[in-house]
Structures are given as structure tokens and as C-alpha cells.
Amino acid sequence: MTTRNDKKEVETTGHSWDGIEEYNNPLPRWWVWVFYATIVWGLWYTVAYPAWPGIKSATAGYLGFSTRGQVEEQIDAVNASNADVIAALETADLATLSEDDALHGFAVNMGSSVFKANCVQCHGSGAAGAKGYPALIDDDWIWGGRIDEIAWTVRNGIRNESSWDARGYGGVMPSFADTFSDEEIVATVAYVRAISGQDADAALAEEGAVLFADNCASCHGDAGTGSLMNTRAFEDPEYVVADGEMTGAPNLTDAIWLYGGSEEAITETLIEGRAGVMPAWGIEYRPGFGLTDAEINAVAAYVHQLGGGQ
Structure with a gap:
């Protein structure tokens, strides 16, 4: 009997489990590029936002974002509306x-x-x-x-x-x-x-x-x-x-x-x-x-x- 693998249409990984072989199909090109993009995005995120821990504090990030500051802004906004x-x-x-x-x-x-x-x-x-x-x-x-x-x-x-x-x-x-x-x-x-x-x-x-x-x-x-x-x-x-x-x-x-x-x-x-x-x-x-x-x-x-x- 001729199998798909005998035709060598797709190479296998070389591993065999109880006679079962695994095809070495390449990942879809679009998926690979998305994966690389997430790596780049992740690296940018750690630079742009607070991320890397230090001895006394974490890096602030060049965007200057702070969740504490965001909360304080919201509190200030509420207090301003209730000032009177x-x-x-x-x-x-x-x-x-x-x-x-x-x-x-x-x-x-x-x-x-x-x-x-x-x-x-x-x-x-x-x-x-x-x-x-x-x-x-x-x-x-x-x-x-x-x-x-x-x-x-x-x-x-x-x-x-x-x-x-x-x-x-x-x-x-x-x-x-x-x-x-x-x-x-x-x-x-x-x-x-x-x-x-x-x-x-x-x-x-x-x-x-x-x-x-x-x-x-x-x-x-x-x-x-x-x-x-x-x-x-x-x-x-x-x-x-x-x-x-x-x-x-x-x-x-x-x-x-x-x-x-x-x-x-x-x-x-x-x-x-x-x-x-x-x-x-x-x-x-x-x-x-x-x-x-x-x-x-x-x-x-x-x-x-x-x-x-x-």
C-alpha cells in the first residue's frame, strides 16, 4: 500500500510512536509574522510602561503612565465636580x-x-x-x-x-x-x-x-x-x-x-x-x-x- 508519506510530499519529524509518524508541516506564514510582532510589541511595552523591577522601584516607562496617577486624576475629577x-x-x-x-x-x-x-x-x-x-x-x-x-x-x-x-x-x-x-x-x-x-x-x-x-x-x-x-x-x-x-x-x-x-x-x-x-x-x-x-x-x-x- 502506498501512503502519503511514501510519496514524500511532506517530510516527517523523524519521530515514531508505535508506527505513527508526525508530519513536519511548517507553521502558516501569517501566524509566524504575528508571533514575531507580539515579541516586538512586548519589548516595546516594557520600555513604554513601568515594567522592569529595580532595587527601590521599577522603571517608569517613557510614556510616564501610572495607574496610581490615573486613579488620582479620577479622584480629582470627582472632587472638582463636587467642589461646591x-x-x-x-x-x-x-x-x-x-x-x-x-x-x-x-x-x-x-x-x-x-x-x-x-x-x-x-x-x-x-x-x-x-x-x-x-x-x-x-x-x-x-x-x-x-x-x-x-x-x-x-x-x-x-x-x-x-x-x-x-x-x-x-x-x-x-x-x-x-x-x-x-x-x-x-x-x-x-x-x-x-x-x-x-x-x-x-x-x-x-x-x-x-x-x-x-x-x-x-x-x-x-x-x-x-x-x-x-x-x-x-x-x-x-x-x-x-x-x-x-x-x-x-x-x-x-x-x-x-x-x-x-x-x-x-x-x-x-x-x-x-x-x-x-x-x-x-x-x-x-x-x-x-x-x-x-x-x-x-x-x-x-x-x-x-x-x-x-
């Missing part, structure tokens, strides 16, 4: 912001973006908080939950070293490890659990009440209901600051606990102390990274309308 409303938000009276539906709606949407970019790492995507990071969706506000108070806290932070106006500047929950004996710590924990409606030994709680009055009431109040540091004291010359109100000590009589209300958690708080810090987000404290006045007002509006704002 951003300017209005920057100087808005937060106390009456909700009366302007259009501006308030813009602020909430803008604030949502600001919150997701800067705040969710600590307070959570739903603002429900975590251990050591307060929830922003309930009615328990150590530093005040009015919209202007929230803006103040965002701008100046809490117990940081950047802003002299930081909430609780220089104030912390001290460690009582060297002040109380082990027995006194146990008694104080029992009293705190008792006033918060939890199970506690009555005799120990009675002993702890005396220790609490002598050592803790100056910050947490005689009844343990906490204190509040807010801007009202600065806004109203006639505002009378009650004892302990400037410390920002939390309410110990409810079921809301920043670090936990179990016997173990309260014991740890007494022994170790607490000194949570929130950075100051005002752009004057974080040049290049902080929030503008409009962004601070926007995120304050967003947090305030989550349900817990006072």
Missing part, C-alpha cells in the same frame, strides 16, 4: 446638618467611604467594635455621642501624643497591682460585678464597696456610672463640670464592657490597667495622611446616623 458641596460640608454647622437633606445625604455617603478606608480596622465594618475598640452603634458614649462631639474625637483622637486636645490626654486607667492585695482585688471585682447586675459574692462585694469608694469613685463616680469628657464644657461657659467628668471613665453598671465584664477580664483590668489610644485624624496632626475638615464632618455624620449617636 464639599466646601459647604467643610463649613457646615453640624448641629443643623440633618436639616439639609441633600447635604446630609452627601455627607453620610462620603463619610461611609472615609470610615471604610480608615476606621474599620479597629471599629469593624459594621462599627460594632471589638475588645478594646468601642462599638459606635449603641448609646454608650464615654466621650459624648453628639455629632459635634464625634467630630471633635475624630479630629483630636484619644490619649495620643499628637493633639493637646485629645480626649483624656495624659489620663489612663492605672494598674492597682501595687495598690491592692490579691484579696482586695478579688473584693473589688466582686463589687463591680454586683453593681453591673452579675453574680457576685455578697460579702466580698460589701468589702469591695469600701475599696471602690476610696480608690475608684473619683473617676467612675460614687455609683460607678462613669464620667464624660465632652465639648459642652468648652462651648458653654456656664456648663458645670461634675466631679470625675473630665476623666472619661466608663459606666460600670451596665452590660457594655470595652474589655469584658467577666471576673477574669475585670481582674486583668485592675492588675494591668487600661490606656487605649485613638490617633488624631485631623490633617494638621497627620500631614499627607489625615482627614480634611469636610472628611471629618462627613465621617461624624456617618457615625452619628448609625443608630447610637446622641
Whole structure:
């Protein structure tokens, strides 16, 4: 039998698999030229655009293209189109912001973006908080939950070293490890659990009440209901600051606990102390990274309308 290969119409590759030979057909000429063109295009692309890695950065490319720059241009374009409303938000009276539906709606949407970019790492995507990071969706506000108070806290932070106006500047929950004996710590924990409606030994709680009055009431109040540091004291010359109100000590009589209300958690708080810090987000404290006045007002509006704002 005469086969196609016997006629030598097309050479084979010289390989044979179980008697099966492979023709050595050349690639279509058009395909070869397209392949060569892609190589040339690829080489040109690495020269024209950022491509080759270096020790500190990649080659910039002679076209000067940058995806980061492209995004910044788009952001600038959006900001330019919203310039008027951003300017209005920057100087808005937060106390009456909700009366302007259009501006308030813009602020909430803008604030949502600001919150997701800067705040969710600590307070959570739903603002429900975590251990050591307060929830922003309930009615328990150590530093005040009015919209202007929230803006103040965002701008100046809490117990940081950047802003002299930081909430609780220089104030912390001290460690009582060297002040109380082990027995006194146990008694104080029992009293705190008792006033918060939890199970506690009555005799120990009675002993702890005396220790609490002598050592803790100056910050947490005689009844343990906490204190509040807010801007009202600065806004109203006639505002009378009650004892302990400037410390920002939390309410110990409810079921809301920043670090936990179990016997173990309260014991740890007494022994170790607490000194949570929130950075100051005002752009004057974080040049290049902080929030503008409009962004601070926007995120304050967003947090305030989550349900817990006072």
C-alpha cells in the first residue's frame, strides 16, 4: 500500500510512536509574522510602561503612565465636580446638618467611604467594635455621642501624643497591682460585678464597696456610672463640670464592657490597667495622611446616623 508519506510530499519529524509518524508541516506564514510582532510589541511595552523591577522601584516607562496617577486624576475629577458641596460640608454647622437633606445625604455617603478606608480596622465594618475598640452603634458614649462631639474625637483622637486636645490626654486607667492585695482585688471585682447586675459574692462585694469608694469613685463616680469628657464644657461657659467628668471613665453598671465584664477580664483590668489610644485624624496632626475638615464632618455624620449617636 502506498501512503502519503511514501510519496514524500511532506517530510516527517523523524519521530515514531508505535508506527505513527508526525508530519513536519511548517507553521502558516501569517501566524509566524504575528508571533514575531507580539515579541516586538512586548519589548516595546516594557520600555513604554513601568515594567522592569529595580532595587527601590521599577522603571517608569517613557510614556510616564501610572495607574496610581490615573486613579488620582479620577479622584480629582470627582472632587472638582463636587467642589461646591464639599466646601459647604467643610463649613457646615453640624448641629443643623440633618436639616439639609441633600447635604446630609452627601455627607453620610462620603463619610461611609472615609470610615471604610480608615476606621474599620479597629471599629469593624459594621462599627460594632471589638475588645478594646468601642462599638459606635449603641448609646454608650464615654466621650459624648453628639455629632459635634464625634467630630471633635475624630479630629483630636484619644490619649495620643499628637493633639493637646485629645480626649483624656495624659489620663489612663492605672494598674492597682501595687495598690491592692490579691484579696482586695478579688473584693473589688466582686463589687463591680454586683453593681453591673452579675453574680457576685455578697460579702466580698460589701468589702469591695469600701475599696471602690476610696480608690475608684473619683473617676467612675460614687455609683460607678462613669464620667464624660465632652465639648459642652468648652462651648458653654456656664456648663458645670461634675466631679470625675473630665476623666472619661466608663459606666460600670451596665452590660457594655470595652474589655469584658467577666471576673477574669475585670481582674486583668485592675492588675494591668487600661490606656487605649485613638490617633488624631485631623490633617494638621497627620500631614499627607489625615482627614480634611469636610472628611471629618462627613465621617461624624456617618457615625452619628448609625443608630447610637446622641
